[in-house]
Amino acid sequence: MRSLQSEIEQRGARIFELVDQYPESLFSKAGFYQRMMALSMRDEQFKVQMFRFVDVLPSLRKSGDIVQHLEEYFAGMHNGFAPVIQTGVRVARFVPWISAFILRRNVSGMARQFIAGKSCEDVMKTLRKRRAEKIGFTVDLLGEAVLSESEADEYAARCLDLLECLARETQGWTDPLGKDSELFPVVNLSVKISALYSQMNPADPTDAIAHLAPKLRPILRRARELGAFINFDMESYAHKNITLQLFKTTFGEGEFKDWPDAGIVIQAYLRDAEADLRNLIDWGRARGTRFTVRLVKGAYWDYETIKSRQNGWNCPVYFQKPESDVNFEALSRVLLENESIVTAAFGSHNVRSIAHAQALAEELGIDRSCFEFQLLYGMAGPIKRALVEMGYRVREYCPVGELLPGMSYLVRRLLENTSNEGFLRAKFSENVSAAELLRDPKELVRQNRANLPKATIPATTEDRHHKNGASIESPPGDIYENSPLVNFVYQETQEKMRTALREARNRFGEKYPLVIGGEKVWRDKLTPSVNPSAPKEIVGYVAEAGIPEAERAVKAARAALDKWSRTPFEERARLLEGAAAIVDRRRYGLSALEVFEVGKPWAEADGDIREAIDFCRFYAERMRQIGRPRLTQHVPGEESYQHYWPRGVALVIAPWNFPIAILCGMVSAALVTGNTVIMKPSEQSIVCGAMLMQIFEEAGVPPGVLNFLSGPGSVIGAHLVDHKDVDLIAFTGSREVGLRIWESAGITRPGQRELKHVICEMGGKNPVIIDSDADLDEAIVDSIYSAFGYQGQKCSALSRLILLEENYDRVMERLLSAAGSLRVGNPEEPGMMVGPVIDEAAYKRIQEYIEIGKSEATLAYQAKEVPPEGYFIPPTIFSGVKPNMRIAREEIFGPVLSVIKVRDLDEAFEVANGTDYALTAGFFSRSPADIDRAKAEIEAGNVYINRSCTGAVVGRHPFGGFKMSGGGTKAGGADYLLQFLLPRVVTENVTRHGLAPEETPEYRDEFLWPQR
């Protein structure tokens, strides 16, 4: 008996033989598409620009715009194709309408290679041709990202129409193979689950299924009546668990339990894939009815790797291409070994993967009529023909839809065809030998592992935070690695959060003391902290400080200063790292507390805790970099060293909206730089403040170095700001209080030693501009999130959406329906996007602004249903807003968005910059020139292009604004610690009678901590 490998080689060779009889036209040299692909494969820069151009083209309506984009994308290219491209651009400039016409035609032609038709009637022409070639079909409806429930309903309705049409048009058609055909209905529809519900949140599978199942049932019912097959496509990893669960839930229902014509996709590039497949098979056996699995490698590899790296998540996909191939083969075996309950559909263009499935089926004695191969429309035509000729069942996956919504699909296909790793490129463009293409992927995995450079081997836990290889030339954020966000896609993390919420609830009503000079201080008066979602619930009580406690705290901090300021910075840095480790350990508990005390949705609360950890670790590393006295310049005979002393006693006054992160950030910066600290949390988040105190105590902060005072800002805050013994005030909060502090700190009081230094971060009135060529799928999702995430209570939140006349109607239509689909409610429930505002005062103030908005502008949208109890404000959008109106100028700090219509981009920038504030701003565009302009012209401390304008990450997006938004400091940035320090330079003449040491060390430590 021949080995499996030699069987694979023999079958593979046969496929290649047949393939070579019909060369692949996609990779031949003629035509626009072919030339573009060839250039893309030779030049990465061209490829990026070309695919971006293809992506934007369908959204451009004027010829001039098309030519302008062509010029912007390609005119600056300096590579071998530059002369050709530049000539093209020059011609295009000369006769824009002809050029635009030609470009459009070419890109449409390219799209037509991968998109089988615009409508059902259109696609039928293709399906009929394929029928003649004995190739079956599954049809997939292309669509824009679904942003609202009306768009989701429309998708469901289109699925139903498509089913009807396909069934009608294919009456009398039979299975091309004619054997075991009952397993393979002729009409086969592939459904994208995310397109059926706009608010799908990985943290909340129950909600998703509750919304998805009712939309699916009519489609399934009709499919069953029509004898059609329904397949659930698999999308990004965030949706995977919900899709699997939905499949099992709906097909486990009485009505569908005995229906075999259902399938789902398993992606072999996922490390979870085998567990998921085995679980599905167990489910199938328990259900007792056959079902189908389409096995693929997966279409979102780049997206998943980028996303997980950005968030610090374990990457769900394999890193090496041959690992995906190996897994595909392992899963092929699992599928075929369970053929009695699951029908296999192998979705691949890779001849090795295909030949393996064939050989394995043969080995297991499974007839070729019992499974099928599926390939994509427009790809690997010769392989499809070869498989048909070999007597296998082949089905083609045919996307149907318009060009604009089809762009993301088209770009995915272009990437796949040009990928360095891809089979099709290797075979049809690079003519890699058959032997190489048919090699066992296990061998390649072994070979790749052996050749892996040492640096890619995972660092120790210690190294995770102090990033390997960072040097003085590295970007400042590279000195450490951000803590990962919790990924709520897993049941385990959801469960941990639920348990933490239960436990936090059990601690409701606990009492917490002040901490002064290391002592717990109780007062008769206790301040209650309430749950804004249910104001009758008291989250906890904290002792309320008055003036005497404030005085005691100043004395304690002063007394501790001498020793703390001389404590080696390494020790202080370790204190921060100890605190970070404790925050990390208590992560879920702290997040749960935030859900209750300040109404944060799960992911927002977790983001806050992550930021606190990051502040501690980042500042610890920064202190190590700047702590030692450093030579200022090499000059013979003289040595000058600059180093830093702490400023003294720091007063930290923090807001409630990032109740642990911002408090922890300011406190940790002050501590690591050697200042002693009085920390005063916001009155609305005192329990979070008490927790942070506990954490620093547990980490070992010495008595008096950190003192915890909770009490009314107007009493103790004001007293401490004016205090002669307070040297530094770090404040984040409202403009009103910030300006008062700034002014008061300017007055020098009797006995004051230092000029008071103020670090002041205040509010914003943040604009987002949507350019005429922006990708609306992204722009609207991100704008909605920026405006309404955490109820608009972030200083970075979007409050002025600036739209160009040209696309105003298109944006508004989708924006308003997207807002109308938001989930508003108690954030204790996972996946809630809009929770309550912080307290009654905020509630009343925001309502007043809504009334002002109604009198000044037009109420374009307001949510109707919000919970009756709690401080819930319905998401509200005003249109017809003019830049001089109050709602366009004043910070509202709630879920209220003003939309301002402008003539053009000049006016857009003028409006964006026309307020007192300069904190964050966003710009959505696909024009390189407009993006450059935005980068240069928008007045904001943090300008975000093509992404939401909230969610700054420590080290990555140093955060803070100017004008009336703040004093120009950047929390989480390389320079931040300098605000807490006084620079000092010590110069020594080291010559003696003309004799000077030849070498001067770069660093000295001797005079950093003088003995006393």
Ligand SMILES: Cc1cc2nc3c(=O)[nH]c(=O)nc-3n(C[C@H](O)[C@H](O)[C@H](O)COP(=O)(O)OP(=O)(O)OC[C@H]3O[C@@H](n4cnc5c(N)ncnc54)[C@H](O)[C@@H]3O)c2cc1C
């Ligand atoms: C009919 C059909 C339906 C499909 N439906 C879906 C679907 O619902 N959901 C979905 O996600 N995909 C789906 N795909 C798969 C996807 O779109 C790609 O076509 C497929 O992954 C390409 O694999 P291949 O075997 O043809 O080519 P190959 O060239 O052998 O493999 C390419 C694939 O390898 C993987 N890969 C690339 N680089 C790496 C790396 N460095 N490390 C690890 N793995 C890597 C990627 O998955 C990449 O797509 C479908 C494919 C077909 C043919």
